Amino acid sequence: MSLAAASRKFAESLTPPPSMDWETLLLGDDLxxxxxxxxxxxxQMTAWRTDTSMKLRKGLDVLRKAASExxxxxxxxxxxxxxxxxxxxxxxxxxxxxxxxxxxxxxIARLLVISSLAPGVAxxxxxxxxxxxxxxxxxxxxxxxxxxxxxxxxSEFEPDEERxxxxxxxxxxxxxxxxxxx
Amino acid sequence: VELTPTGAFRRSLKRLSASDVExxxxxxxxxxxxxxxxxxNFEKVRNAQGYFTIRSNLSIRILLKRxxxxxxxxxxxxxxxxVYERFFKK
Numbered sequence: 001m002s003l004a005a006a007s008r009k010f011a012e013s014l015t016p017p018p019s020m021d022w023e024t025l026l027l028g029d030d031l032x033x034x035x036x037x038x039x040x041x042x043x044q045m046t047a048w049r050t051d052t053s054m055k056l057r058k059g060l061d062v063l064r065k066a067a068s069e070x071x072x073x074x075x076x077x078x079x080x081x082x083x084x085x086x087x088x089x090x091x092x093x094x095x096x097x098x099x100x101x102x103x104x105x106x107x108i109a110r111l112l113v114i115s116s117l118a119p120g121v122a123x124x125x126x127x128x129x130x131x132x133x134x135x136x137x138x139x140x141x142x143x144x145x146x147x148x149x150x151x152x153x154x155s156e157f158e159p160d161e162e163r164x165x166x167x168x169x170x171x172x173x174x175x176x177x178x179x180x181x182x
Numbered sequence: 183v184e185l186t187p188t189g190a191f192r193r194s195l196k197r198l199s200a201s202d203v204e205x206x207x208x209x210x211x212x213x214x215x216x217x218x219x220x221x222x223n224f225e226k227v228r229n230a231q232g233y234f235t236i237r238s239n240l241s242i243r244i245l246l247k248r249x250x251x252x253x254x255x256x257x258x259x260x261x262x263x264x265v266y267e268r269f270f271k272k
Binding site: 137 | 183184185186187188189190192195196203207210211214215227228229230233235243245247253255257258260262263264265266267268269
């Protein structure tokens with residue numbers, strides 16, 4: 001398989017996270033239904049994180065090996081085109097998880113109705129939502145980690161001649177960066 | 183700490199707003215002065231060995247590569263930060 005094909009295959013392998021089915025969750029007959037829905041969501045998200053992490057590590061190893069057989073300039077061009085799609089996909093997924101579920105207006109309105117059904121229900125609903133929020137944060141942070149992993153991978157193919165000098169003095173580093181920006 | 187800016191870092195810096203550039207320069211200065219500065223939220227990139235990120239501000243992090251115990255390449259600026267759990271207001 002060519003490097004471009006392997007790179008495209010890698011980008012396609014990074015699937016978006018499973019979404020929470022709020023309709024089912026909030027229309028459940030009782031709190032047990034809600035708990036089961038959250039269980040399912042947690043399980044699906046955990047499986048997705050494990051699976052994507054593995055695909056990412058293995059996929060990048062395959063690309064690293066394939067890239068060693070192609071000249072560096074071509075490698076950079078191929079990755080710039082194909083991995084941009086992978087990064088865009090991760091960024092879209094990051095945006096989709098950027099808002100806590102319990103801060104969405106439509107969810108709040110329905111939760112208030114459910115919570116008023118009987119004494120003590122609000123506490124149990126809060127408990128389930130805390131689990132949903134924990135899952136969201138774990139998944140969001142995994143996506144951010146994968147985003148930086150791909151940026152780190154791309155940096156392996158940066159030409160050495162573009163590296164600047166090494167600085168031990170913060171003032172000199174700042175002067176160098178500012179003059180570069182001017 | 184010794185820092186080496188890469189070409190990708192310099193290019194990524196040119197795409198930032200003036201205030202984000204200032205935040206990034208400030209973060210690098212603090213990192214050079216004290217590796218353990220907690221405000222930088224130094225994090226290991228779990229899937230990339232030898233790579234770390236520090237916080238410029240709440241939406242920007244700097245990717246670093248450790249090349250020796252107190253020597254890092256400044257790899258690139260990325261526009262995502264890690265988040266923490268947010269609790270209910272009501």
